[in-house]
Amino acid sequence: MSERDPGAGARDQVDACAAIDQDQREDLQETGAQTEPPRDEPVLNRGQIALCFDVSENTIDKWIRKGMPVESKGTNGKSYQFYLSDCKAWRNAEIESERQSQAAADLFVQQERAKYLNVGAGSERAGMTPAQMREMAQAELLHMQAAQKRGALVHVEEMVDLMDAVFGEVRSALDGLPDWMEREFGLSPEQVERAIGYCDGVMQEMHDRLSEAHLGQVEGVIDEGDRRLI
Structure with missing residues (x-):
């Protein structure tokens, strides 16, 4: 029979205590991590x-x-x-x-509008000589000047600014309408929810109509009132 080390029992007790102490520290750390500081x-x-x-x-x-x-x-x-x-x-x-969503929608509308304002590669202007393009440019200038004098032509920037201002006012009014109706007419929660749904539907319809609108100049269409100037 081999002799037992006299210090083995003491070391075993120390190791056991150390293990218990480690478990307690881990429990305290977990408990502390789950406890939120007072606000x-x-x-x-x-x-x-x-x-x-x-x-x-x-x-x-x-x-x-x-x-x-x-x-x-x-x-x-x-x-x-x-x-x-x-x-x-x-x-x-x-x-x-x-x-960000509104900015993305505005960017989409601007890009779609630009497609109709710019001359594409498939336009018949691409095959014109410089003299023909100059003649057409002069005719278009006369056409635009006459239309502007009649009030039938306005700058795009002016219309964009006006539409932004108008739709901004409409958006703000629709956002606040359910709250105003609740205060003024004492609507029930169900009625307020219906009003909110209606206003949201109006805003979505406006957004869809603007997205689907084909805004821009149609080539080859000349106002009869200006034909004599070309």
Whole structure:
């Protein structure tokens, strides 16, 4: 029989204690990772959040469905709870996303409009001699001058600025219409949702019509009132 090392038992106890201590440290680390630090802002209810954003509580409900963060959902008579900083961060991201979507739509419209304003490679002008192109340019200039004098021709930049301003006002009015109707006429939540859906449908229809519109000059079409000038 081999002799047992007198210090083996002590070392085994030390190793066992070290293992227990390591397990305890890992448990504490996991517990600490799951514990959120206290926040230095109050928890707000749905009405208070609505006041902070100057919107109706129905709008807050709509934002919740779109993904606005909720600290605690209301159940069994308990109201919803929110942190304003979380809601502000979400709302700012939403506004930026809407801005980017609108910018992408505006860029699409500008590109489509440019296709109709520019002369393509398949145009009959591509086969003209310099003299023929100069003659046509002079005729077009007379045509545009006569149309401008009659008020039938305006600068594209002026129309773009005007349309941007008008549609901006329409967009703002439709966005705020459901809230105004709720305050003025005491609409129910269901009626407000229907109003929101209607306004969203109008905006989508306007966007679709602009996207489908074929804006630009049709080659070969001359106003009879200007034909005598060419």
